Amino acid sequence: IPATGGPIGNYLKLYEQHYSKQAVCFIHLTFIFYCLCSYPIYLMPLCDNLEMVYITKTQKPCSFFVRMMLLGSVGFFVAVGFSFLTYLAVLIGAVGLLVTSTYPCFMWVSIKKPQRKSLMWLLNVLVGSLGASLSVLLVVGSALRLADNGLHANFFKP
Template sequence: MKNKRCSWWVRTGFRLFFGGLAFFIAVAFPFLPSLAALIGGIALPLTLAYPCFMWISIKKTHQKGHGVMWCLNLGPGCLGMVLSVLLVVAAVWNLATKGLHANFFHPE
């Protein structure tokens, strides 16, 4: 708020808190790596597709015609959505064939 750096003890507290939180999640949910592809497929459009579609929507390029920038944003946007769908389908297929062995606090 005052445009100053946090003190060393605040930064250390943040690091300890988030490091402890990551450690707790890793111990409590040892089956998360088998869900990583599904979580990544759901989050993929946030980084690949939505910004492209937001640019098209904000610039209102559909009213002026389809230029080079419109194509350069529509292409990766559609590619990101297709990759996301493929990744989610592959992750669900993998979970259906191999199964999910969810065990809390018992890594095996």
């Protein structure tokens, strides 16, 4: 199956191997699942702030239609205005990995204060350290890739 571009196509081109249909299907499903699960997490603070501004200005609750318009307009603006984000996908993913895997582990240890060297303490410290080290490696790798290939930033020119 030829790679057609985009994040998945770039991933398949990166390794230049012939994948079976099942492997390509699994890669696509994993990517779709990740996008559907992570997109609302990172967009919700912005949408909550926009909704708060709307509620304070209009003094009435936000309807479903207004929420969808806010969410759609923000997503559309980011997609059109920052079409070069695919070049920064690994860098953004490294920050996302740090936020989603490392911080919760260390926060749990600092809040719950389990007994040192217990199973849960070791597990959280291990996963947090692994996430932090992977995030650092991804940042370094993406910085080297950007230095090698360059960044083609085109604002509002998809």
